Amino acid sequence: MTEKDLQPLSYSPAYLDKIKGMRFFDPHVHMTSRTTDDYQAMADAGIVAIIEPSFWLGQPRTGVDTFRDYFSSLIGWERFRSSQFGIKHYCTIGLNSKEANNERLAEAVMEMLPLFIYKEGVVGIGEIGFDDQTAAEEKYYRAQLELAKEAGLPVQIHTPHRDKKKGTQRSMDIAIEHGLDPHMVIVDHNNEETVKEVLDRGFWAAFTIYPFTKMGNERMVAVVKQYGSERIMVNSAADWGISDPLAVPKTAALMHESGIDTNDIHLVTYRNAITAFAQSGQINEADFDTVRDIDQSLKFNGSTVLRGGQQPRVNKNSTIIR
Ligand SMILES: [Zn+2]
Numbered sequence: 001m002t003e004k005d006l007q008p009l010s011y012s013p014a015y016l017d018k019i020k021g022m023r024f025f026d027p028h029v030h031m032t033s034r035t036t037d038d039y040q041a042m043a044d045a046g047i048v049a050i051i052e053p054s055f056w057l058g059q060p061r062t063g064v065d066t067f068r069d070y071f072s073s074l075i076g077w078e079r080f081r082s083s084q085f086g087i088k089h090y091c092t093i094g095l096n097s098k099e100a101n102n103e104r105l106a107e108a109v110m111e112m113l114p115l116f117i118y119k120e121g122v123v124g125i126g127e128i129g130f131d132d133q134t135a136a137e138e139k140y141y142r143a144q145l146e147l148a149k150e151a152g153l154p155v156q157i158h159t160p161h162r163d164k165k166k167g168t169q170r171s172m173d174i175a176i177e178h179g180l181d182p183h184m185v186i187v188d189h190n191n192e193e194t195v196k197e198v199l200d201r202g203f204w205a206a207f208t209i210y211p212f213t214k215m216g217n218e219r220m221v222a223v224v225k226q227y228g229s230e231r232i233m234v235n236s237a238a239d240w241g242i243s244d245p246l247a248v249p250k251t252a253a254l255m256h257e258s259g260i261d262t263n264d265i266h267l268v269t270y271r272n273a274i275t276a277f278a279q280s281g282q283i284n285e286a287d288f289d290t291v292r293d294i295d296q297s298l299k300f301n302g303s304t305v306l307r308g309g310q311q312p313r314v315n316k317n318s319t320i321i322r
Contacts, residue, residue, distance in 0.1 A: 016253075018252075019045070023046055023288070024047045025270045026235050027051040027206065027233055027273035028051060028127070028208065028235035029238045029239075030052060031078055032073065033239045033240035034245055036305060039081065041245070042246065045246050045250075048087060048288045049274075050082065050087060051091060051277060052090070052091045053092040055096050057240075064105060075121060076301075077303075078091075080300035080305075083294075084296055085305075087291065088288050090123045090282065090283065091123070093113060093124075093125065094113070096158070097128065097132075097140075097141070097158060100137045101137065103136055110140065113125075113144070114147070117147065117153060120282070122153075123277040124153050124156050124186070126158075128144045128155065129158045129160075130159070130160045133160060133167055145175060146178060154185070154186060154279050154280055155180065156186045156206075157171050158188055158189065159171060164191065165194055168194045168198065172187065172197075175203075183279075184279060185203050186203070186206050186233075187205055190215075192219065192223065195223060199227060199231055204233065205232050206235055207220055207223065208235055208237040209235070209244070209248070210237055210238075210241075212242070220254075221260065225258075225260065229263075231272060232267075233273045233276070234268050235247070236248055252265050252269045255268075
């Protein structure tokens with residue numbers, strides 16, 4: 001074992017060298033839970049754009065106003081913070097499955113959703129679907145599919161950790177029942193057990209590279225070798241749990257190492273996500289270049305990303321933290 005083996009992969013020049021010049025789009029990452037260091041590392045690894053789906057914050061929300069502030073931050077401060085590191089930020093807005101079980105609150109959130117889904121940079125309704133597969137979850141999943149249809153927006157489906165196969169099938173059945181075109185529906189958190197049916201039925205199949213619980217990227221390489229690159233996309237779903245916001249570029253590097261064709265890597269780590277979510281009419285790739293002209297003196301509602309006038313760049317390869 002050498003010193004290089006002990007370094008985190010994300011700081012290894014060898015890993016970044018493999019994907020030099022490539023651009024990545026992470027279509028599922030919860031940046032609200034991440035730090036500014038992550039934005040820096042993501043930009044350095046070639047991530048040019050991301051989608052932040054609305055999700056559960058860990059602590060159950062007790063009132064509709066905290067949802068309002070959360071949705072506002074997704075289209076406001078978080079988009080600004082991302083832009084300060086040269087990354088174009090989009091989001092999907094929705095009532096998450098877990099909190100659909102608080103029906104009093106869910107009703108109030110449903111009433112509020114139309115105020116947010118038509119805002120600039122909102123590329124879909126998400127992430128919605130099943131967690132525990134309860135009746136309340138089904139009720140609000142159906143209501144939000146109707147909302148998506150009415151707004152002409154793509155849907156981003158969260159599939160459950162428990163009883164995943166059944167939950168995934170049910171999610172697709174219900175989407176069809178509501179008259180949604182499978183091409184407008186991105187089914188997330190797939191695995192080897194669900195991928196075939198999702199693709200066969202014409203849906204987009206998204207994969208979350210998340211340590212221990214969802215997919216490892218060696219398994220992801222095998223999936224792409226078996227199923228190809230059509231309608232498949234890779235994301236990190238990085239959040240407040242033990243997760244990795246560099247999962248997309250790291251998986252691209254591993255695919256490269258495993259001999260997967262560059263064009264297939266490009267499709268599953270960049271292009272397919274754009275094709276799917278651009279159906280919202282909200283994605284213009286020219287914006288990815290514009291956002292790279294960073295001006296960190298800019299403010300959002302009087303606030304900057306700089307704390308106490310600090311210089312934000314830090315050399316990640318150095319062990320010294322000043
Ligand atoms: Zn998520």
